[in-house]
Amino acid sequence: MTTDLSAFAKDNGVKFFMVSYTDLFGSQRAKLVPAQAIADMQEDGAGFAAFASWLDSSPADPDMLAVPDPATVVQLPWKPEVAWVASTCMMEGEIVAQAPRNVLAAQVAKAKERGLTVKTGVEAEFFLLLPDGSDISDPADTAEKPCYDQQAVMRRYDVIAEICGYMLDLGWGPYQNDHEDANGQFEMNWHYADAMTTADRHSFFKFMVKSVAEKHGLRATFMPKPLAHLTGNGCHTHISVWREDGTNAFADDGDEMGLSAEGYHFLGGIMKHAQGMTAITNPTVNSYKRLNGAMTRSGATWSPNTVTWSGNNRTHMVRVPDAGRFELRLPDGAANPYLLQAAIIAAGLDGLDAKADPGKRRDNDMYAEPEKARGAPVLPLNMLDALRAFEKDKSLKAALGDEMSTAFLKLKYAEWKDFKAHLSEWEKANTLDI
Numbered sequence: 001m002t003t004d005l006s007a008f009a010k011d012n013g014v015k016f017f018m019v020s021y022t023d024l025f026g027s028q029r030a031k032l033v034p035a036q037a038i039a040d041m042q043e044d045g046a047g048f049a050a051f052a053s054w055l056d057s058s059p060a061d062p063d064m065l066a067v068p069d070p071a072t073v074v075q076l077p078w079k080p081e082v083a084w085v086a087s088t089c090m091m092e093g094e095i096v097a098q099a100p101r102n103v104l105a106a107q108v109a110k111a112k113e114r115g116l117t118v119k120t121g122v123e124a125e126f127f128l129l130l131p132d133g134s135d136i137s138d139p140a141d142t143a144e145k146p147c148y149d150q151q152a153v154m155r156r157y158d159v160i161a162e163i164c165g166y167m168l169d170l171g172w173g174p175y176q177n178d179h180e181d182a183n184g185q186f187e188m189n190w191h192y193a194d195a196m197t198t199a200d201r202h203s204f205f206k207f208m209v210k211s212v213a214e215k216h217g218l219r220a221t222f223m224p225k226p227l228a229h230l231t232g233n234g235c236h237t238h239i240s241v242w243r244e245d246g247t248n249a250f251a252d253d254g255d256e257m258g259l260s261a262e263g264y265h266f267l268g269g270i271m272k273h274a275q276g277m278t279a280i281t282n283p284t285v286n287s288y289k290r291l292n293g294a295m296t297r298s299g300a301t302w303s304p305n306t307v308t309w310s311g312n313n314r315t316h317m318v319r320v321p322d323a324g325r326f327e328l329r330l331p332d333g334a335a336n337p338y339l340l341q342a343a344i345i346a347a348g349l350d351g352l353d354a355k356a357d358p359g360k361r362r363d364n365d366m367y368a369e370p371e372k373a374r375g376a377p378v379l380p381l382n383m384l385d386a387l388r389a390f391e392k393d394k395s396l397k398a399a400l401g402d403e404m405s406t407a408f409l410k411l412k413y414a415e416w417k418d419f420k421a422h423l424s425e426w427e428k429a430n431t432l433d434i
């Protein structure tokens with residue numbers, strides 16, 4: 001049954017709806033619509049000038065209408081008189097094909113045609129920084145190996161407990177919170193779900209973490225590498241695929257890793273498209289300071305360097321921690337929540353269709369003995385490499401749709417050009433007296 005947003009407002013004391021969409025750079029955009037006006041908006045959508053966000057639109061284009069998806073409505077736990085709702089971007093009665101949530105909806109539909117539901121869980125790591133973003137916010141958080149630091153996590157208890165409490169209220173099934181491997185870094189885990197639900201929650205989580213941090217006088221960041229000497233923000237994604245009868249299509253008790261043939265083929269698709277999909281999973285200039293990054297203070301980057309997979313070994317791109325699922329350790333905190341899921345499904349379904357072979361399992365420690373995986377494809381070393389790899393990956397581009405692929409590449413190449421024009425301190429230090 002479709003939720004009537006007007007009735008929802010009356011029942012829950014909602015004064016405003018935040019009608020929200022996510023653009024190609026992962027920015028969340030919204031209009032605050034008073035509850036008195038939501039009935040018409042639910043029907044027709046809220047009007048936006050698409051050119052004003054990153055969607056590769058023209059200023060001459062007609063209004064883009066963000067039509068609320070009432071199934072996603074949630075009251076902001078920290079401001080219950082406001083309700084957030086994700087929306088479907090439309091223009092002149094047509095779906096805006098490159099809008100990230102629409103891109104993911106198309107992939108979810110393709111999986112459904114095969115009788116499959118892709119379920120995922122994300123580990124969206126973040127830092128709590130000073131408001132100006134210059135450093136971590138807790139001067140006592142100085143341990144060389146701060147992961148799971150009991151004292152440090154308690155110094156941020158007020159922030160973590162507030163967010164976790166909200167996730168409990170929202171019914172996400174949060175189950176653990178910890179201090180992560182970098183000073184000032186945290187991770188909060190909630191239960192996995194179908195890819196669209198996870199993407200909506202992931203978007204809302206980022207909004208919620210930033211909002212609650214601000215309330216406490218802090219600044220939360222999901223930036224892949226906000227501090228050069230510390231471990232970066234990953235967004236490890238756990239993946240399994242389920243059949244209509246509710247069974248896990250990846251599970252096979254008879255296999256030594258507990259993975260079925262479908263599991264290996266889906267994994268094979270991820271391996272095949274990894275270099276191209278890195279443009280989406282690791283979409284910023286800064287992402288490549290985490291991937292193939294320099295060693296961190298804690299002794300490990302926890303980030304992959306090559307297109308390799310392993311068992312319960314965190315030094316490879318894919319880890320199979322348990323039967324019936326695997327963990328993609330490639331994505332970082334800058335990944336667009338919708339495009340991340342869309343790229344995984346597109347690559348995985350291609351693997352299923354092609355009965356792709358993931359290649360051999362590697363069991364070496366990639367940080368201590370990388371030579372043991374010599375010959376394995378290397379992940380892109382910078383954003384330009386990643387964009388070129390995506391541009392070359394015709395089947396991944398086609399699977400994600402020409403509109404999305406063309407728009408994404410156009411905007412990201414322009415961003416690279418902008419970055420290239422930036423003169424850094426490093427260049428001056430190393431080139432001024434040449």
Ligand SMILES: [Mg+2]
Nearest residue numbers: 123125180187
């Ligand atoms: Mg982690």
